[in-house]
Amino acid sequence: MHPLPHDGLALASLDEQLLVPGVKGLPITEPLHQGAIGVQGWKVLHADTSFPVAVLKTAALKHNLDWMRRFCERHKVSLAPHGKTTMSPQLFGAQLANGAWGITLASATQVQVAYRFGVRRVLLANQLVAPADIQAILALLHGDPDFDCIVLADSLAGVARLAQAVAAHPLQRPLPVLVELGLAGKRAGCRTPEDALTVARAVEGAPGLLLAGFEGYEGLLVSGDREADLRAVDAFLAQLVLLAQSADDEGLFTGQEILLSAGGSSYFDLVARGFAKVGNLSRPVRAVLRSGCYLTSDHGLYGRHLRELDAREDKEENKHDGLRPALEVWSMVQSRPEPNLAILTMGKRDASYDADLPAPLLYHRPGPGAPNALPPGCEIVKMNDQHAYLRLPEGHPLCSELAVGDLVGCGISHPCTTFDKWQLLLAVDDDYAVRSAFNTFF
Numbered sequence: 001m002h003p004l005p006h007d008g009l010a011l012a013s014l015d016e017q018l019l020v021p022g023v024k025g026l027p028i029t030e031p032l033h034q035g036a037i038g039v040q041g042w043k044v045l046h047a048d049t050s051f052p053v054a055v056l057k058t059a060a061l062k063h064n065l066d067w068m069r070r071f072c073e074r075h076k077v078s079l080a081p082h083g084k085t086t087m088s089p090q091l092f093g094a095q096l097a098n099g100a101w102g103i104t105l106a107s108a109t110q111v112q113v114a115y116r117f118g119v120r121r122v123l124l125a126n127q128l129v130a131p132a133d134i135q136a137i138l139a140l141l142h143g144d145p146d147f148d149c150i151v152l153a154d155s156l157a158g159v160a161r162l163a164q165a166v167a168a169h170p171l172q173r174p175l176p177v178l179v180e181l182g183l184a185g186k187r188a189g190c191r192t193p194e195d196a197l198t199v200a201r202a203v204e205g206a207p208g209l210l211l212a213g214f215e216g217y218e219g220l221l222v223s224g225d226r227e228a229d230l231r232a233v234d235a236f237l238a239q240l241v242l243l244a245q246s247a248d249d250e251g252l253f254t255g256q257e258i259l260l261s262a263g264g265s266s267y268f269d270l271v272a273r274g275f276a277k278v279g280n281l282s283r284p285v286r287a288v289l290r291s292g293c294y295l296t297s298d299h300g301l302y303g304r305h306l307r308e309l310d311a312r313e314d315k316e317e318n319k320h321d322g323l324r325p326a327l328e329v330w331s332m333v334q335s336r337p338e339p340n341l342a343i344l345t346m347g348k349r350d351a352s353y354d355a356d357l358p359a360p361l362l363y364h365r366p367g368p369g370a371p372n373a374l375p376p377g378c379e380i381v382k383m384n385d386q387h388a389y390l391r392l393p394e395g396h397p398l399c400s401e402l403a404v405g406d407l408v409g410c411g412i413s414h415p416c417t418t419f420d421k422w423q424l425l426l427a428v429d430d431d432y433a434v435r436s437a438f439n440t441f442f
Contacts, residue, residue, distance in 0.1 A: 002015075002090065002427075002436050003058040003061075003062075003427055003435055003436060004058065004061065004062070004065075004090065004091075004093070004094035004097075004427075005093065005094055005097035005098070006090065006093030006094065006097060007093045007094075007096035007097035008093075008118065009089055009090075009092065009093040009096070009117050009118035009119065010116075010117050010118045011089055011090060011093060011117060014034055014089065014090070014439050015033070015034050015035030016033060016034070016035065017033070017034050018031045018032070018033055018034075019031065019032050019033070019034055019424075023423060023424055024050070024052075024053075024350075024422060024423065024424070025049055025050050025051075025052070025053035025054060025422070025424060025425075025426060026049065026050055026424065027042070027048060027049050027050050034424075034437055034439075037426070037434060037436055037437050038434065038435045038436045040434065041433075042426075042433070042434040043431070043432060043433050043434070044330055044407075044426070044428060044432040044433075044434065045364050045366065045367070045368075045369075045370075045371060045407065045431070045432045046366055046367060046368075047332070047366035047405075047407065048434075049330075049426065049434070051330060051331050051332040051345050051346075051407070052329055052330060052331040052332075052344075052345055052346040052350045052351075053329070053330050053331075053426060054327070054328070054329050054330075054350070054418065054421075054422045054425045054426070055327075055328050055329075055330060055425065055426050055427075055428045055432065056296065056326050056327055056425050056426070056427050056428070056438060057326045057327075057328070057428055057429075057430065058326075058427050058428065058429060058435065059429070059430055060296075060297075060324040060325065060326035061091075061094070061295065061296070061326045063323075063324050064294060064295055064296070064297065064323050064324060064326065065094055065095065065098040065295070066098065067294075067322070067323055068098070068291075068294050068295075068323075069098045069099045071269075071272075072099065072272075072289070073099075075269075075272035075273070075276070076276070076287075077263075077271075077272045077275065077287040077288070077289055078101035078102075078286055078287065078288045078289070079095075079099065079100045079101055079288070079289050079290075079291070080100060080101050080102040080103060080104045080121075080123045080261070080288050080289070080290055081095050081100055081103060081104060081290065081291060081292045081294070081295065082104040082105075082106070082125065082264075082290050082291065082292030082293075083103045083104060083105050083110065083114060083119075083292065084104075084105060084106040084107075084110060084292065084416065085292030085293050085295070085296075085415055085416050085419060086292070086295065086296075086415070086419050086438075086440065087110065087113065087419065087420070087440045087441045087442050088419070088425075088438045088439060088440050088441075089113075089114070089117035089118075089439065089441070090438045090439065091295060091438060092114060092117065092119055093117075093118075095295065096119070101121065101286075101288065102119075102121030102122060102123055102148070102288075103119050103121070103122055103123070104122070104123045104124075104125050104290045104292070105122055105123070105124055105125070106124070106125060106126045107124075107126060107133070108124070108128065108130075108132075108133035108134075108136045108137055109133075109136075110441075111124055111136075111137060111140070111149065112136060112140070113441045115140055115144075115147065120144075120146060120147055120148065121147075121148040121149075122147075122148065122149045122150070123150045123178075123261065123288065123290070124137070124149060124150065124151045124152065125152060125215065125217075125261075125290060126152060126188070127152055127153065127154060127158055127180075127188050128151045128152065128153075128158075128162065129158060129161055131161075131165070134161065134162065134165045135165065135169075137149055137151070138165060138166070138169050138171070138175075141171055141175070142169065142171065145172045145173070148176075149175075149176075150176045150177070150178055150212055150259070151175065151176070151177055151178070152177070152178050152179075152180045152188075152215060153177050153178075153179060153180070153199055153203060154179065154180040154182065154188050154189050154190050154196075154199060155190075155199060156198070156199060156202050158199075159177070159199060159202045159203055159206055159209070160202075160206075162175065162177065162206070162209060163206035163207065163208060163209055166207075166208035166209065167207065167208055170208060171208060173210075174208055174209055174210035175208060175209050175210065176209075176210045176211075176212035176255065176259075177203045177209050177210065177211060177212055178212050178213050178214060178215040178259060178261060179196050179199045179200045179203065179211070179213075179214050179215070179243075180196075180214075180215050180216060181193065181196050181214060181215070181216040181236075181239060181240055181243060182216065183216075183220055183221070183236070186220045187217075187220070189216060189217075193239055193242065193243050193246075196214065196243055197243065197246060197247065197250075200214075200243075200247050200252055201250070201252060203252075204252040204253075204254070210254065210255050211247065211252050211253055211254070211255075212255060212258075212259045213244060213253075213258045213259030213260055213261065213286075214240050214243045214244055214247070214259075214260060214261075215240075215259075215260075215261040215262065216236060216237075216239075216240050216261075216262045217262060217264060217290075218233045218236050218237065218262050218263070218264065218266075218267050218270070218271065219264030219265065219266050219267065221233050221236065221267075222266070226308070230267075230270065233267050233270050233271075233274075234270060234274060236262075237262065237270065237271060237274030237275065238274065238277070240260055240262065240274075240275075241260070241274065241275065241277055241278045244258055244260055244278060244281065244285065245278065245279060245281065248281045248282050251282075253281075253282065253283060255283070256283060256284075257283055257284045257285065257286050258281055258283055258284070258285045258286070259285075259286050259288055260275050260278065260285060260286070260287050260288070261287075261288040261289075261290060262275075262289070262290070263288075263289030263290050263291055264290065264291060264292075264293075265291045265292060265293035265294055265302050265305070265306075266302065266305035266306075266309070267305075267309070268289045268291045268294070268309070269309050269312055269313060270312075271287075271289060272287065272289065275287035292415075292416070293414075293415050293416065294306075294323055295326070295415075296325065296326040296327040296415045297323040297324060297325045297326065297327075297415075298325055298327065298411065298412055298413050298414060298415055299325050299359040299361070299411025299412060299413065300355055300356040300359060300411070300412065300413020300414065301355040301356060301413045301414050302413075302414070302415070303325060303411075303413075306322060306323050307322070309322075310322035310323075325411055327411075327412060327415055327418060327419075327425075328361070328409050328410060328411055328412070329346055329350055329351045329358065329409075329410050329412060329418065330407055330408070330409045330410070331344040331345045331346035331350070331388065331407070331408055331410070332344065332345045332405060332406070332407055332408070333345075333390075333402060333403065333404050333405060333406045333407075333408060334387075334404065335404065336402065336403065336404055339392075339399045339400070340391060340392040340393070340394050340396075340399050341389060341390070341391060341392065342390040342392065342402055342408070343387050343388070343389060343390070344380075344387065344388040344389075344390055344408055345386070345387075346358070346383075346386075346387075346388045346410070347383045347384050347385045347386040347387050347388055348383050348384065348385050349385050349386060349421055350386075350418075350421055350422075351383070351388075351410065351412050351418050351421070352412050352413060352414045352415070352416070352417035352418040352421075353383055353417075354414055354417050355413040355414040355417075356413035356414075357379075357380045357381070357382075357383060357388075357413075358380050358383075358388065358410035358411065358412050358413070359380070359410060359411040359412070359413070360374050360378045360379065360380055360390055360408055360409075360410050361373065361374060361409050361410060361411050362374060362408070362409040363398075363402060363406055363407065363408050363409070364406065364407045364409075365403070365405075365406050365407075366405065366406075366407060370431075371407070371409060371432075374398075374408075375393060375396055375398060376393070377391075377392070377393030377396070378390065378391070378392055378393065378398075379391050380410065388410075390408060419440055419442075420440070420442040422440060423439065423440060424437050424438070424439060424440070425437065425438045425440070426438075
């Protein structure tokens with residue numbers, strides 16, 4: 001029995017598939033049906049799995065799903081979580097079952113994966129330009145008129161490519177397009193509101209296309225000056241709101257509603273409040289947040305930003321505690337070459353290192369009992385492909401106590417670049433007993 005709801009997604013094939021020896025994290029020596037993982041009696045703290053192993057704590061996942069559902073209800077916004085964070089159909093299903101309006105994705109192939117498992121509303125938050133990728137999306141829309149896929153454009157050339165493809169293969173209903181507003185020196189997006197309006201007019205005038213609204217990504221506004229970052233985010237959101245109002249004044253919207261979308265995993269509370277400032281337009285406005293990392297949070301980059309977010313939330317409304325880290329990578333001490341150094345069976349192939357190195361949290365000698373917290377001063381100082389260097393505090397008793405074969409649990413920073421290193425992550429309870437598995441499709 002899977003620990004999370006799935007909203008009717010077609011996940012049976014995943015439990016039915018036969019796993020063979022060689023799946024990272026699994027201790028199997030002969031084929032095993034994935035659905036049987038939960039009845040093997042494996043316990044991470046007993047060293048029953050292979051190491052390293054990536055685990056998702058189901059209690060934290062359930063808490064985070066409920067927290068975000070309540071947040072969206074309180075702020076009257078919709079959620080289309082960014083699926084590229086996990087690329088896990090089981091987690092897509094859990095998010096949809098907890099009120100998500102749709103799933104955001106970053107490429108045509110990701111959309112195909114989500115559609116295969118039953119996701120029927122997608123926001124493709126990236127420029128759709130390659131002919132084969134445009135055809136892949138159009139093929140899904142032709143094959144299933146009930147499938148909703150909203151795409152992005154930030155240039156007249158991009159609009160022309162979409163319009164030409166739709167003209168060659170007409171759809172039963174227009175292809176909805178969000179115009180992307182960007183940031184100077186950053187990734188895609190119109191650099192000025194004037195440019196965005198020009199692109200919006202082109203979308204409105206293109207047969208087969210529908211101007212759905214405007215979109216941006218404020219999460220790139222991160223510097224050492226947090227107050228300046230917050231001001232920049234608010235100003236960016238105000239530009240998106242003004243764009244929607246200007247386009248509405250020109251009569252560019254013809255759909256049933258107007259979409260405004262932003263909201264990575266650092267400032268989605270500011271996005272919710274910023275979009276609430278939009279005035280009365282000619283049709284209802286749907287504010288769509290796209291946070292993906294909320295689901296697992298982390299012990300680094302997003303953990304810091306989410307603590308700031310929690311401090312900004314009204315405590316009278318937000319009575320429950322904030323989002324909890326759910327993703328950990330456990331490894332084994334494989335070498336103690338120096339008194340204050342332990343080498344772990346985990347490296348860059350197993351855990352993210354683009355934002356911060358993993359945070360060592362817990363250690364345990366395999367067997368019964370609860371793990372112990374690592375003392376202050378323990379730090380992963382370096383990683384190779386398959387090794388992590390755990391520096392221990394000079395003179396601490398742990399320097400002589402930590403032994404080859406002991407287990408070390410690490411939190412990570414930036415879930416996106418940990419998930420993509422695993423075909424399978426194990427769902428565990430609070431005692432680290434393995435209950436099921438989550439697949440990824442990167």
